[in-house]
Amino acid sequence: MMSKRFSNWASLSPWSIISFSLQTLKTMVNNGYAMIPIVYTGWQQGFSSPWMIIAIVSVIIAIFTFAIAQWAQYRYRLIDAKLGIKQGILFKSAHEIPLNKIQNVRLEQPLYFRPLGLFSLVVETAGSKKDEAVLSAINYRQAMQLKKQLFQRSAATTNGINVQELSQTDSINNHGVVVRKSLKDLLFFGLYQNNLFWLSIISGSILGQLDWSKVGQSPLAVDALDWYQNNIATSLLNELLFGLLALVSLYLLLSLISITSAVLKYHPYQLSLRHNTLHRTGGLLAKQQDALVLARVQLIRFEQPIIGRIIKLWTVNFKQVQGTEVEQMAKRHMLIPSMSQQQIAETLPQLTGLSSNASALPTHYNGIYFGWFWRRALLPVVISIIALLVAGPNPFTELLWLGSMVFVIGLYLKYRQWGYHLQGDDLWIHTGVLGQSWQLISLKKVQHVCISQTLGQKKKQLATLYIGLASGEQKIPYFPIEDARLIAETALSLTKHDHTNWI
Structure with a gap:
């Protein structure tokens, strides 16, 4: 009552x-x-x-x-x-x-x-x-x-x-702590999850107002330039090492904001499980108690930015209905930071309320067809060639070539990391460029599927699969039509007679 x-x-x-x-x-x-x-x-x-x-x-x-x-x-x-x-x-x-x-x-x-x-x-x-x-x-x-x-x-x-x-x-289910994170774990989390977007906007606006001619003529700047010329500029190796050290130092300095935010927001981090509901507590300035019913999780995202890839740490995000996921735009807080691959394998089996049956991250995935890459990489290369033939070598065409090469390299890295892995009633989708991420989809949560084919894909027996979830749409492009039909039929067979509320 x-x-x-x-x-x-x-x-x-x-x-x-x-x-x-x-x-x-x-x-x-x-x-x-x-x-x-x-x-x-x-x-x-x-x-x-x-x-x-x-x-x-x-x-x-x-x-x-x-x-x-x-x-x-x-x-x-x-x-x-x-x-x-x-x-x-x-x-x-x-x-x-x-x-x-x-x-x-x-x-x-x-x-x-x-x-x-x-x-x-x-x-x-x-x-x-x-x-x-x-x-x-x-x-x-x-x-x-x-x-x-x-x-x-x-x-x-x-x-x-x-x-x-x-x-x-309540007495039958697990009341124990699933995950605890120490101060050291949160420091690493702030380091590899560093987002410099807003800082670059604000600092760029302020730096644009400075009179750099006066700054360059200041005694401190003159002394620093003299020291650089006498000690660093003596060899190319010294300049490369100094540049690398400067970039690392700048990243660490800017990461202090992210690290401080992570500690204040999450320490002391504790995630517990009670009657198939996750409860997270933590926060130094603002104490928080978040609760998440595992049955409502639509998708689990395992993210590993480039720094996280170097130190082999992942962030686990639980996504719900699109627009209300617990960690959106740095506002929500239901995530697990600084997880090693072994810790993920130890944690997933404890989350028995999930629709997914996965117990560890996959060790491999099936890649998409090479045609996805060359169809997108061809246009910028052609434009660069035409500009070079028409205008000849000049700063504009050189810059255009540089931009197209960076775009093509980034596109190739994205192509190499886009893949999928079907594991029973679960579907894994792998994406990334320099970092990487896994999306774990329980096919029981799929709301609609769509198989799309262009004329070129039909000739090569390829297709693009769109998977609709309450948390948003996922897709796998340019992969065998047989695999697309298998995934779609598996999802439809699981949901055909299942009237459980997805949300």
């Missing part, structure tokens, strides 16, 4: 104004990174101090006022197996979330709520790219009661059992 305590419309604690304020500020920062060069330029030219103070105070007051208005209009309740939410200031909205459509219920404790002993309860549903509901500033007892009612009921509905049966089987 649904608790009567949450059946009436309730408001959040006034402390949630803090959360609303910071969320508004975060939205402004996320959408305002392009203003950094303008602010930097203005700072260099000198802002008017009184107007600067007035602008800052006005923004703070506006954010705080908007947060108070959000808190005053926010209401929630649990009734008739639905979570109701009312919110909005100028444009009010009211929506109800069926509990059996809830994908995840996440408990977080941001740093600013820790002294108060308060938490935020985050609800995610299928088909939404953002959190469906966030109940801020609730105490631990209330948060756990809400989480139990929301998550266990939705999990039980998905698996075709009721809450009472779920609690009865």
Whole structure:
């Protein structure tokens, strides 16, 4: 029975104004990174101090006022197996979330709520790219009661059992810890998962505002150039070693951001299994408790970037319905970092609630046909040849040749790593360029299949297979039609008489 305590419309604690304020500020920062060069330029030219103070105070007051208005209009309740939410200031909205459509219920404790002993309860549903509901500033007892009612009921509905049966089987299933990660593991994770995209945008904008002629004439730059000429430029070998060392040092320096983020977000990392549900805990600044029903996993991705390939470590990601997977755009946190191939083989058999029966990463895969590569590599090479014949050797044609060669090499590396491996009722798809990744697909989760053939593919008995999952579409191009039909028929035979909810 649904608790009567949450059946009436309730408001959040006034402390949630803090959360609303910071969320508004975060939205402004996320959408305002392009203003950094303008602010930097203005700072260099000198802002008017009184107007600067007035602008800052006005923004703070506006954010705080908007947060108070959000808190005053926010209401929630649990009734008739639905979570109701009312919110909005100028444009009010009211929506109800069926509990059996809830994908995840996440408990977080941001740093600013820790002294108060308060938490935020985050609800995610299928088909939404953002959190469906966030109940801020609730105490631990209330948060756990809400989480139990929301998550266990939705999990039980998905698996075709009721809450009472779920609690009865709780003692049978594994309560133990599946994976623990030390501080060292998280340091390695931050190192090989380093994403420099946003840092390059921000730093590039700022560096573009610098007067490099003045920088080059500074005493420090002159001394550094003299030292380089006297000690490094004496031989080509010294220059190559110095360049390599500089690149490695720069990568390590920039990785400090990624490493710090990984430690603050995940340490101390612990993943446990309880009644076929994964529970992850961790976080230094913001403590988090994430839960994921294994039956809802649509695809498992094993990623190994180029640095991870060197140190032989993988990241395991559990993907759900597209738009709500637990680790999307660095927002969700249901992944397993720094996994060796042996650790993966030890962990997979413990995840008995998965639709997949795989117990280890494959050791080989069947590659795609060479025609996929040359059909795509031919055009840039032809364009480069035509440009060279028409314009002759010049900086433009040389740059065009260089660009086409880099493109062709990258395309070839991608072709070499694109393959597949059928293992019983599971399908593995291998992709990559410098790094590599495996996608594990349980054919029981396939929603649709499509076999496509061009005229050229028909002549060579090849095809492209499209596999539709709730987590997104996967494809295998230019491979034998017999294998495509085998995979498609296996998926259709498994799902033909299976009426289990994919989600």
